[in-house]
Amino acid sequence: MQAGSRVRNRRSSGKLTIFRLAFERKILKMSTDIKPRDCLLQACRMAGNIPIKCWKNLFMKTVFRLIRWPLGQIIILLDWITRPEIPVFPPEKRAELDAITANMKIYQFKQCPFCVKTRRNIRRLGLNIETRDARNDPQWNSELINEGGKYQVPCLRLLKDDGSTQWMYGSNNIIEYLDKRFG
Ligand SMILES: N[C@@H](CCC(=O)N[C@@H](CS)C(=O)NCC(=O)O)C(=O)O
Numbered sequence: 001m002q003a004g005s006r007v008r009n010r011r012s013s014g015k016l017t018i019f020r021l022a023f024e025r026k027i028l029k030m031s032t033d034i035k036p037r038d039c040l041l042q043a044c045r046m047a048g049n050i051p052i053k054c055w056k057n058l059f060m061k062t063v064f065r066l067i068r069w070p071l072g073q074i075i076i077l078l079d080w081i082t083r084p085e086i087p088v089f090p091p092e093k094r095a096e097l098d099a100i101t102a103n104m105k106i107y108q109f110k111q112c113p114f115c116v117k118t119r120r121n122i123r124r125l126g127l128n129i130e131t132r133d134a135r136n137d138p139q140w141n142s143e144l145i146n147e148g149g150k151y152q153v154p155c156l157r158l159l160k161d162d163g164s165t166q167w168m169y170g171s172n173n174i175i176e177y178l179d180k181r182f183g
Contacts, residue, residue, distance in 0.1 A: 072111025
């Protein structure tokens with residue numbers, strides 16, 4: 001066998017080992033919130049073989065996180081400073097609203113600007129809607145992906161009168177719906 005083809009073979013068998021590991025150890029099945037890229041990266045680490053592409057991904061991810069975190073904190077601070085007033089309702093109206101919104105859940109990330117916009121609208125309308133952290137809570141994360149259909153926030157889960165569930169994506173859609181219903 002030629003030296004060049006031996007090297008090629010070794011390289012491709014290395015790649016195959018990584019993919020085999022990813023599948024064999026069921027990394028791809030571990031959780032739906034793990035992206036295929038992360039599965040591969042994890043498998044590479046387990047095989048003791050971190051390709052340059054993975055290092056690049058890891059580097060970009062870290063840089064992105066380093067930028068995202070302070071930006072998110074600024075968004076939260078600005079939101080906190082300029083938060084709209086919560087309207088006060090008479091007790092009967094309050095109870096009526098709470099009964100309706102008990103069937104609604106908002107899947108969201110704390111620092112997402114679209115979620116902040118939606119939460120502000122909910123506050124302005126004086127609604128009590130449970131918020132569910134779809135980034136950090138595995139239960140809400142997999143519910144959003146498996147039942148809602150995609151990993152995007154904010155998402156409003158509505159339990160309708162006929163017992164069916166509606167998953168409403170898009171901050172503008174949610175705000176428009178809530179404004180129409182409660183505004
Ligand atoms: N047009 C959508 C955009 C929502 C959006 O981009 N959300 C981001 C978070 S800020 C998201 O869900 N990203 C999913 C991810 O991080 O994979 C809206 O207005 O709600």
